[in-house]
Amino acid sequence: MTTKNNRENIFSQLRKDLVSGTWVLFSTKRNQRPDCFKNRERKNEKEKNEKDCLFCKENISNQEEDTLxxxxxxxxxxxxxxxxxxxxxxxxxxxxxxxxxxxxxxIDGIGYHEVLVTEDHNLDMAELEVIQIAEILDAYQDRYVSLMNRKHIKYISIFKNYGYDAGASIRHPHSQIVAMPIIDPDVFRSINGSxxxxxxxxECVHCVMIGWEKESGKRMIFENEDFIVVCPFVSRVSFEMRVYPKRHLSYFERITDVQKIKLAEAMKFCLSKLKKNLNDASYNMFLHTSPCDGKTYDHYHWHFEIFPKTNTWAGxxxxxxIEICAILPERAAEILRK
Ligand SMILES: [Zn+2]
Ligand SMILES: [Zn+2]
Known part of the structure; x- marks a missing residue:
């Protein structure tokens, strides 16, 4: 290690693995979060109480730094x-x-990390009206467009963690938007494979899969004019769902108002099914879209993935x-459709 490069007070840094070529983010501020290392159940109990919630109206001031x-x-x-x-x-x-x-x-971890909250402590995405979910999608798009042209930003990750098992440290419904100086390994693989x-x-690999799934119908969960939801043939986790625009669309930031409503319908359907048919399972939901690094990715097909928290990575x-999936997607789709 050269001493001239040895910086004190590393706060956010990306290190590239020599063998796999993937980046790992080291972020030392994250372990100062209020919930870190606390007993999970006690925290859960405590946060049922809205007066302790950091994202509830009473505790969140009209901050000057609000971005939207x-x-x-x-x-x-x-x-x-x-x-x-x-x-x-x-x-x-x-x-x-x-x-x-x-x-x-x-490299230094230059970027932006934002939180999106909706007002009601007890109404998560599954319980919101379609128009309210469309409003969240509108805010995703707004922030995406605002961040995508900033210096060094190559990819913007938009995701939502629901439930403690899925890593949501605060119960209050929220999503996160992270603008990064690299294209993350998962997206990199997805883009390259496509x-x-x-x-x-x-042909677009996703369009081919959508066409085949529509014909088969076995793994389909939902469909409207613009969107389709399937349990992928090669699901990585039990009850995994993917929400695709039916038309070949490469850039999420170009979503129209009509498409937001249609996507909101699809999301409400999926998330309600997790709540009703899978005992209110924790889940991670995230967007995969084309990077914003100035190149064109017309071959790519943006989509949302929903991963219920069903298995833990072990030995x-x-x-x-290799991930072990405990249920075939055909059966998972049957259960979710009910
Ligand atoms: Zn709250
Ligand atoms: Zn496509």
């Missing part, structure tokens, strides 16, 4: 977006400061990268 606020007729807010108090990346860095540590490549398929077959998964 949607208000209702009475001028009270219904949705707001603000910087995460414990960000994984920092907007304070001026540059990525790419450097070498021995044989390794390191590109390779396109090169060989001159076999960690040692081989």
């Amino acid at each position: 606020v949607y208000t209702k007729k009475d001028n009270d807010w219904s949705l707001k977006v603000f910087p995460n108090k414990f960000p994984a990346l920092s907007s304070e860095y001026k540059d990525i400061n790419k450097r070498e540590y021995g044989p390794f490549e390191v 590109e390779e398929y396109f090169r060989v077959h001159t 076999l998964e960690l040692s081989t990268g």
Whole structure:
């Protein structure tokens, strides 16, 4: 390690693995979060009480740093977006400061980490009206467009954790938006795989899968004019769901108002099914869309993935990268459709 590169007070740093080529994010502020290392059940009990909730109206001031606020007729807010108090990346860095540590490549974790909250402590996405979910999608798009052209930003991850088992440290319904200086390994694989398929077959791999799923119908859960939801033939976890636009669309940020309503319908359907048919399972939901690094990705097909928290990575998964799925997607779709 060269001492001139050895910075004190590392807050957010990306280190590239020499063998796999994937990046790992080190973010030391994250372990200062209020819930960290606390007893999970006690925390759960405590947060049932709205007066202790950090995201409830009584405890959240009208902060100057709010980046987006949607208000209702009475001028009270219904949705707001603000910087995460414990960000994984920092907007304070001026540059990525790419450097070498021995044989390794390191960059500073420059980026933006925002939180989106809706007003009601007890109404999660599954319980909101379709129009309210469309409002969340509208805010996703608004923030995406605002962040995508900033210096060094290559990918914007939008995700939602629901339930403690899925990593939601605060019960109050919220989503997160993370703008990053790299294209993350999962998206990288997804983009590359889609590109390779396109090169060989001159067709979008996702369009092919959607067409086949529609014909078969076995793994389909929901369909409207613009969106389709399936349990993928090669699901990575039990009850995994993917929400696809039926038309070939590569850039989420171009979603129209009509498509937001249709997507909101699809999401409400899926999330309600998790609540009713899977005993209110915890889940992670995230967007996969084209990177915003200035290149074109017309072969890609954006979509949302929903991963119910059903299995934990143990020895076999960690040692081989092979995930074990305890239920066939055909059966999972049957259960979810009910
Ligand atoms: Zn709350
Ligand atoms: Zn497509």
